[in-house]
Amino acid sequence: MEEQRIVDIFQSYREINQAFFQILSKAASKHNLTALQLLVLRVLHENPGIRLSELAEKLNVGNSTMSGTVDRMVKAGILERERTEADRRAMTMKLTEKGKALWRETDATRMNMMRPLLSMTEQDHRELSRLQNEVLRLLKQSKEEA
Template sequence: MLNEVIFYTLEKAIKRYRQFAQAGIDRRGIDITIDQWLVLNVIRDMPDVGQMDIAEQVFKDQASIARIIELLVKKGLLDRTTSLADRRKLDMKLTESGCQLIADVAPAIAQNRMQALSGLDEAVVEQLKCWLEIIFLNCSIHSSESTQQLHDEHA
C-alpha cells in the first residue's frame, strides 16, 4: 500500500541514497557526514551566509546547524568569529583543512551520484528535476495560500 504513494517512494529513495552516499565517503576513510559536507559547501559558496540561511539551504533546523557548525569548528574545518560589522552575526570561513576535505570528498560524491543515476539518461534526469521542482512549487504555493487563509480566518 505505501509503495503506491509517490511521496513514500521518493522518501525511500532519498533515505537509501543518503545511506549509500555516506557509506561511499566512509569507505574512503573521510571523517565527515553528508550534513557536515553540505554545510561546508554552503559556507564556501555563500561566504556571508547566516545560520538561518544555511538551515534553509540544507533543510535542517537552526539548532542542528548550530551543532554542525560547532563540530566543524572543533574538527578544524571551519573558522568562526563574531562579525565586526554586526556583533549578533558570525563570520564563517573554511580553513585550509576544510577546503582540502571538500576536494577529498569530491570524487566520492561524483561516484555516488553516477552510481545512483546509472540507467537514467541526462534527459530523464532533467525531466525528473523539473517534475520535482513543480511538486516543490505546488506545495510552496498551497502552503502560502493555507497560511494566508488561516490569517484571514483569524483576522
C-alpha cells in the same frame, strides 16, 4: 486506483532519496564526517561568509542542531567563525584551508560513488529531468492553491 498512483510516485522518490542519503553518509564516513557535516562543507564551499541561521535554513535543521555541528567542525579546524564588520554581534562562517581540502576530497568520493548514474542514456536523463520538473510544478501549484 488514483490514490495508488500518488503513493507509487511518493514511494519512488522516498526510495531514491534514501539511496542518495546512504551514499552521502557512506562518503562522509570515509572521511570521518557525518552526512550533515558533509552538507555543511558543501554549503560553505558554495556560500562562504554565510550566517548560522542561513546555513540551518538551507539544510532544513534547527539553529541548535546547526550550532552544535558547527562547534564540532570549528574544534576540528574545518571551519572558522568571523564577526561581521557591520554588526559585531553577528557571526559568519567559512571553510579553513583544511576544510577546503576536505571538501574536495569528500566531493570526489561522493561523485565517484554516484558514477553508476552515468550509465543512463542522455535521452533517459532528459526524460527524468522533464518528469521531475513536472512533478515539482504540480506540487508547487497544489501548495499555492492550498
